[in-house]
Amino acid sequence: MAHTSFYPPSGIYSDSYRKDMRIVKTKTQWLMSVVFLILLFTIPQIPFFNSPYFLRLLIGAGITVIICLGLNILTGYCGQLNIGQSAFVMVGAFTSGLLNSYLGWSFWTCVIPAGLASAVVGAIFGIPSVRLKGLYLALTTLGAQIILTWIALFYIPLTAAGFNVDPIRIGSLVFNTPSKFYYIAMLFTVIMTFFAKNMMRSGPGRAFIAIRDNDIAAEAMGIDIFRYKLFAFIVCTFYAGVAGSLFVHYMMWAHLESFTLHDSIWYVVMIIVGGLGSIEGTIFGVIFIIGLKELIFVIGPMAEGKLPFLPIGAGSGLLLVIIGGVAILFLIFEPRGLAHRWNLFKAYYRLWPFGY
Amino acid sequence: MEFFGKIVAAGLMNGAIYGLVAVGFVLIYKSSSVLNFSQGYMLLLGAYIFWSFRAALRLDLLLSLLLTLPTAFLMGIMIERLTLRPLIGQSLLSMISVTIFLSLVLEGVVSLFWGTYPLQQVTIFPKGSLKFGKTILTAESLFAFGLALVVMMALILFFRYTRLGLAMRGVAEGHQIVQSMGISVKRILTVCWGIAGVAATLGGILLGGTLGFQLGLSHIGLLAIPAAFIGGLESPEGAILGGLMIGLIESIVSGYLGKAAGVPATYIVLIVVMLFKPYGFFGLERIERV
Numbered sequence: 001m002a003h004t005s006f007y008p009p010s011g012i013y014s015d016s017y018r019k020d021m022r023i024v025k026t027k028t029q030w031l032m033s034v035v036f037l038i039l040l041f042t043i044p045q046i047p048f049f050n051s052p053y054f055l056r057l058l059i060g061a062g063i064t065v066i067i068c069l070g071l072n073i074l075t076g077y078c079g080q081l082n083i084g085q086s087a088f089v090m091v092g093a094f095t096s097g098l099l100n101s102y103l104g105w106s107f108w109t110c111v112i113p114a115g116l117a118s119a120v121v122g123a124i125f126g127i128p129s130v131r132l133k134g135l136y137l138a139l140t141t142l143g144a145q146i147i148l149t150w151i152a153l154f155y156i157p158l159t160a161a162g163f164n165v166d167p168i169r170i171g172s173l174v175f176n177t178p179s180k181f182y183y184i185a186m187l188f189t190v191i192m193t194f195f196a197k198n199m200m201r202s203g204p205g206r207a208f209i210a211i212r213d214n215d216i217a218a219e220a221m222g223i224d225i226f227r228y229k230l231f232a233f234i235v236c237t238f239y240a241g242v243a244g245s246l247f248v249h250y251m252m253w254a255h256l257e258s259f260t261l262h263d264s265i266w267y268v269v270m271i272i273v274g275g276l277g278s279i280e281g282t283i284f285g286v287i288f289i290i291g292l293k294e295l296i297f298v299i300g301p302m303a304e305g306k307l308p309f310l311p312i313g314a315g316s317g318l319l320l321v322i323i324g325g326v327a328i329l330f331l332i333f334e335p336r337g338l339a340h341r342w343n344l345f346k347a348y349y350r351l352w353p354f355g356y
Numbered sequence: 357m358e359f360f361g362k363i364v365a366a367g368l369m370n371g372a373i374y375g376l377v378a379v380g381f382v383l384i385y386k387s388s389s390v391l392n393f394s395q396g397y398m399l400l401l402g403a404y405i406f407w408s409f410r411a412a413l414r415l416d417l418l419l420s421l422l423l424t425l426p427t428a429f430l431m432g433i434m435i436e437r438l439t440l441r442p443l444i445g446q447s448l449l450s451m452i453s454v455t456i457f458l459s460l461v462l463e464g465v466v467s468l469f470w471g472t473y474p475l476q477q478v479t480i481f482p483k484g485s486l487k488f489g490k491t492i493l494t495a496e497s498l499f500a501f502g503l504a505l506v507v508m509m510a511l512i513l514f515f516r517y518t519r520l521g522l523a524m525r526g527v528a529e530g531h532q533i534v535q536s537m538g539i540s541v542k543r544i545l546t547v548c549w550g551i552a553g554v555a556a557t558l559g560g561i562l563l564g565g566t567l568g569f570q571l572g573l574s575h576i577g578l579l580a581i582p583a584a585f586i587g588g589l590e591s592p593e594g595a596i597l598g599g600l601m602i603g604l605i606e607s608i609v610s611g612y613l614g615k616a617a618g619v620p621a622t623y624i625v626l627i628v629v630m631l632f633k634p635y636g637f638f639g640l641e642r643i644e645r646v
Contacts, residue, residue: 081452083393128630135452138391139585140630143623146578150620265456272453311471320464327457331450332442 009350021201040186044179055178059250061290062185063243068270068282069196070239075268076276077200078232079212080130084141085267087148088237090259092118092244094152097165097254107168111245118241119234121148130229133215137233145261152256165252181250188246192239197279199235208232209277269327275337284338289323296322362492363611364604369497370563371603372504377559377580378587378595379511380552385589386528387548389448390440394455395556396577397462398435402428402557403564403573404470411478424561425554432553433546440549441542463574472571480565500562507558508596511551515592524548528590578619579606582626588639597637 009028014020024030043058044050071085096114099105105113121144129140167176168184175181199205207228210218219225248254266289274285300315307314330337377399384392405427409420439454481499486492515521526534527544535541559580560573567573583602587594602622610618635641 075449079447079449081449083456125627128627128634132630132634134389135391135448136630136634138393138452139581140627142393142578142581143627146623147620150616153616154614262460265460268453268456269460272450276449310468311473313467313472314469316472317464317467317469320460321468322464324457324460324464328439328454328461331446331454331457332439335446335450 023197023201037190040190041183044182050179052178055182057290057294059178059182059185061286062189063247063250064267064270064286064290065189065283066192066243066246067240068267068274068286069192069279070236070243071267072271072274072276072279072282073196073199073208073239074232074236076271076278076281077205077212078208078229080229080232081135081138081268082141082233082236083138083261083264083268084125084143084145084148085236085240086259086261086263087141087145088118088122088240089244089247089263090148090152090254090256091121091237092241093248093254093259094156094244095241096245097248098156100165100249106166107245107249111242114245115238115241118244119238122233122237122240123230126230126233130233131226137229141264142261145264149256149259165248165254167252168249176252185246185250188242192242193279193283196239200279204228204231212277266323269323271337272327273330273337275339276335278337278339280342281337281339284342288338289326292323292326293319359611360608363607365493366497367604367607368600369493369501369603370607371583371600372501372508372596373559373562373599374576374579374583374602375596375599376504376508376562377556377576378584378599379508379592380555380559381580381584382587382589382592382595383511383524383548383552383555385584387524387545388440388451390451390455391581391589392455392552393452393577393581394435394458394462395552395580396574397459397466398428398431398553399556399560399563399576400466400571400574401431401462402553403560403569404466404475405431406557406561407470407475407478407564407569410480411476417480421561424557428553428557429550430553431557432549432551435553436546436549440545459574459577463571466571474568474570477568478565480561496566500566504559504562505596507555508592511555512592520544520547575619579603579622582622585626586629586636588636590640591636591638594636594638 009026012026014025019025024033044055067085067089071082074080074082092114095117096107096110099110099113100107125140125144126137129136167174168181169175173180175184200208207218207223210221210223211225211228211232215225247258251258270285270289271282272285273288274283275281296315296319300318303318304310304315334340377395380398381392381395384390384395402424406420406424409415409423410417413420415423435458439458440451443451443454481496486495486498515525523534523539523544524547526537526539527541527548531541534544556577559576563573563576579602580599583598584595585598586601587596587598602625605625606618606622609621610616613621629636
């Protein structure tokens with residue numbers, strides 16, 4: 001059952017390369033995708049699910065999915081570790097926010113520049129490390145996290161205090177409440193997910209995988225390692241920048257507190273729990289960790305109240321221990337993440353009742 | 357000039373401690389090519405364990421040190437056993453990520469048991485000060501400096517002249533060869549993590565004595581990483597020099613440009629060194645054959 005994800009349902013034959021590369025292979029999958037998309041975009045209309053709390057969670061999850069997709073392209077597909085992703089989100093957020101509050105650019109004109117600004121900063125930090133073998137990108141991205149936060153703190157006077165950003169508009173429609181912004185967040189999440197899924201079956205995507213699996217062999221096959229590693233990092237930071245731009249227009253302000261080293265590590269946790277090198281896995285991981293976090297936010301204060309011998313701040317400690325512990329357990333016991341479980345489940349469903 | 361002398365002295369004092377922590381970092385990198393991002397949090401936990409013996413249980417200074425160091429060794433071994441050992445054979449990426457997540461867990465453990473507020477101050481070293489011309493050195497920092505240097509020297513001699521040290525250097529060269537010569541790689545890795553835990557804990561105690569026992573101690577881990585890299589990730593001697601360099605840079609920059617600039621400056625230096633001297637000043641250049 002090693003590579004069950006590669007077995008299509010019975011009766012589906014890929015007799016040409018084009019057919020084998022399709023994202024959606026069967027009629028059932030088409031139907032399910034359409035139903036899922038319709039459900040996704042009608043959630044704010046469904047009673048019981050449309051509470052602002054739940055919608056805010058979903059919007060946060062959507063933005064985080066975009067951030068983690070970029071990270072998974074870099075870490076999961078290209079095999080480079082990035083522990084400064086939230087700093088690049090910050091670059092996107094502040095670029096977008098400053099363009100909006102100083103020059104009055106609308107969201108639609110500054111989302112791409114925000115992504116590009118992140119990508120340029122990412123390239124600057126990436127160049128020294130991607131030419132080295134091994135995981136030196138982890139070191140430079142840690143440096144990026146520290147250096148960029150410091151630059152933002154001292155050399156962009158507005159950002160330290162936070163600043164006001166206009167909400168997103170289309171004509172006279174203003175997306176300023178969770179139930180309205182939800183559509184924008186989900187639109188971007190779906191587009192970026194599709195883009196990532198599509199990229200991974202293109203030439204660059206296959207080059208990333210080749211570099212991850214064996215860089216010497218990849219080089220021998222004519223893949224320019226330096227260029228593709230840097231390209232993967234640029235794509236990763238571009239995703240971060242777009243997510244940052246969305247974030248700043250959703251919150252309508254930005255503060256350094258939202259972009260810490262802890263956040264960067266959380267993104268890595270999410271993609272590892274979800275499954276490295278899997279686009280669906282990224283989504284599962286984000287939902288799993290965000291759900292877990294909400295659960296601990298409920299349990300933590302209760303534990304602190306019930307157990308008086310715990311010191312002040314034990315709740316936050318509990319959160320860190322559980323999240324870090326879950327990530328370590330996944331690495332040890334299920335390194336392929338939730339995505340692999342999902343594939344096992346699909347295989348079980350397809351083979352049932354003859355699953356042997 | 358007076359100010360300059362003062363910050364240079366302070367930088368060297370701290371640098372020795374960064375070097376000590378960086379030696380632990382180098383040790384783990386050499387034996388298993390894992391960048392141990394949790395070094396700073398091992399330091400934090402070790403320092404807090406010491407604090408519990410010294411301040412909470414009110415034990416004698418020497419006794420609490422004697423109790424802390426084996427505990428720290430055990431902490432290192434436990435970390436290796438529980439998290440790194442099951443990952444043998446997995447990709448390097450998962451090994452490095454596990455150390456990153458370990459830092460979350462260790463920080464969580466510390467705030468779960470000791471809370472997030474700074475702990476009560478503990479004096480470790482005798483008070484007093486020495487004057488060199490116009491620069492005044494406190495006895496505290498001199499003791500810390502001396503102790504850090506002594507421990508580092510001991511570690512280097514250990515690598516060079518003992519059987520175990522030799523075996524460790526062998527493991528750094530290649531696991532299979534050493535294994536075929538009858539040396540247990542697993543045992544060596546365990547001991548390496550133990551020693552790294554002790555080195556980190558000693559650094560934590562020395563720094564805790566001067567800076568106070570607080571969660572911010574883990575930032576030293578952030579400084580030990582550039583120190584280890586600039587010296588060359590494979591060389592303990594390089595780690596010491598790197599530590600002193602990083603200490604100087606941090607102290608001078610934060611003296612003239614404000615406190616917050618210190619750590620970012622060391623990372624800017626790290627990236628510049630990476631551009632021009634990708635294997636650090638004392639590191640081995642890897643020549644790869646297919």
